[in-house]
Every structure is written in structure tokens, then in C-alpha cells.
Amino acid sequence: MENLNIFIRSIFVDNMIFAYFLGMCSFLAVSKNVKTALGLGLAVTFMLVISLPVNYLLNTYVLQPGALAWLGHEYADVDLSFLSLILFIAVIASMTQLVEMAVEKYSPSLYASLGIFLPLIAVNCAILGGSLFMQQRDFGSVWTAVSAGAGWGIGWLLAITAIAAIRERVASYSNVPGPLRGVGITFILTALMGIAFMSFLGIKI
């Protein structure tokens, strides 16, 4: 039940884009059409679902103060938490490499349309951000980490697909003032969607 609650909250209330602005770079750059956006969204969701539990285990059994107690009690007061940034990013970067190879093999068209952004998932702030929030909030179990990862990923997917759909329409039907065209109007659209998403605040199951 608690995990379901975290899952729903991660999608709507703690939405990566609208509440924390994580992963904005690829969000702005890849949201020109729905199909590419959907592909990237799925890749990000997949990465979050995989990397969050791995980093959770790493954090619980290696990095936290006292986490090494299972090695014997002379290690009980070792605190490796200063290494967490480097280890998290290493896990994420190697996972990305794996996803990249899988996508290249099974869906070359998606691979071609994602282009540079597939390797850049490694530096997508949403993914490292997920791991850092996980560390900060002391999740209870590995399943909490999985559900939060899935929630954040789906929330990101929803956001990028929705903005891509809106941008497709805006590009063909509306007359945007010159200086705002492209990026400018996307910022304003994202802000309006963010305000809409704020109405989910306080949702609880």
C-alpha cells in the first residue's frame, strides 16, 4: 500500500519535470514530435526502474554510514557516503551503455531518431536525481525504490509526450511572436502544464 502511494505520488505530485525540473535538457530538445518523445520517455523509464534499485542496494550495503557492518564489526563505523556520487553515476553510465546496445539491435529506427540523446541519457538529470532523492529520503525497501523509479519514469514519459503533442499543434496552427518561437513558447507551455499539475498536490491513497 505504501509503495502504491509512492508510485502514484511520484507520477503526479513529485513529477520530475513539473516539480523538480529534472531532465529538462532532453525534455526541451527531443519534444518536437510525439513518436521520438515516446521512445525517449520509455528509455528513461526503463533506466530509472533499473538504476534505482541497483543504487538502493549499493547505498544500503556499501555506502551508508555503518553499511559495511555485514563485513564484520571492525567495519561498522566506515562511512563511504562521499563516494556515492561517483558510484551512482558509474552505475548509470554502464546501464545506459547496455540500453544503447539493446536499442541499436532491436529497434534501429528508434536508435536513429534518438541519435545523440541515447548516450546522453547517462547525463539526464532525472536519472541521477532519482538516485539522489532515493538516498536523501531513506526508502524502506528495494520495492519502494522500484515503485518510485517506475513512478518517476512514467511521470516523465507523460510530461514529454504531452508537451510533444502540444508542440506539434503549436508549430502548425498558431502564430507565435518571432522571438518566442521554438524554445520560448515551450517554456511557457511547460509552465502552464506545471501549474495544472500543481492541482494534484496533497493527493494520497
Place this chain on the structure above:
Amino acid sequence: MAEKLSYRDVFFNPFSKNNPVIVQILGICSVLAVTTKLEPAIVMGLSVIAVLAFSNVIISLIRNTIPTSIRIIVQLVVVAGLVVIVSELLKAYAYDVSVQLSVFIGLIITNCILMGRLEAFAMANRPWPSFLDGVGNGIGYALILMTVAFFRELLGSGTLLGFRVVPQSFYDAGYVNNGMMILPPMALIVVACIIWVQRSIHKELQEK
């Protein structure tokens, strides 16, 4: 291409004409998230300048020995090392600010400005121009950060750096702080306004 740019251009272009945030659209996440108050914005700006300048120099020094297939991982490790140093320093000397910035110091690692500049500039240039490029882009980033934070703190809380600047007589006359400015979405609108102003001045940047 970069060889033809003079050092002066390398340093000053990122301030406005080739600003990393509003023209190259890199590093948006932190611009939006840490700008409710001016003080964390300044600290964040300084941290990014430091990390960007030094990682540019380091990558530029070892650029000929990095195998291209693993360059992203090498870059990440260099940046992560520098970010760990910055974050430990902040925890030691500016604990309050580092609590306010929470995960965003760690997220400098995945700040796209870093990867963007490392890939686009440091991998192809000598250390000294890379250093200038790093500092220039860092300052360009910090400028936007501070502009956004200035307006959000002024309009949202009526303070600057924690000092009250909107006089009490305004409040007596019925002026109310705009609570919207504190909320996340308004950061996007402020950045959009900056883009609007900037692209009205530099017409060549407008999209057709």
C-alpha cells in the same frame, strides 16, 4: 572552427550571444530549481564556474590519450571527482546553503553545460582557451541564474539576499508579495521572458 576565434570571443561570447542557458539550452534544470532565493543561486553559479573551468582544463590536458569509445565515462568521472570536492567544501564552510541546494550540487555532474562544453570545446582545444571557455560559459550561466533569482526573490518575497527591500509603506498601502513567483512554474515563465528579450535584441537567433 574554434581555432579561429580569438581568446576574447571565446571568453565573452557566452555572456549573451552564445549563452549556454538561453541560446544553447543547456543546464536548464538547475536554473529553474535553485532560483527561489538569490543566495543559493550565487553559490550554485560559483560552483558551476569552478567545476566547469577545471574540468575543461583537465579534459583538454588528457584529450589525446582518451579512447573515443569510453570518453563519456572518462568525462563523467573527472566531473564527478570535482563535484565531490565542491560539495564537501560547501558542507564544511557553507552548511546552510548546501542544505538548501540539497541534491542540486550533486546534479552538477549531469548538468548538460558540462558535457556540452567538454564535448564541443575541451576535446578539441588546448588547455588555456578551454579554461577561458569554461569560465566564460560558467559566468554566462551564473548571470542567467542570478537574473532569474533576482526577480523571483524580489517579487516573491520582497527581499534580496534576505534583506527586505520593499518598504513597509508599500505593504500598508495594500501591496502583496506575489506567492506565485516562489512556485516552480514561474521560473519557466521568467526564463521565457529573458529569452524573449534576448532574441528581440539578437534577431539572428530567432527561429523561422
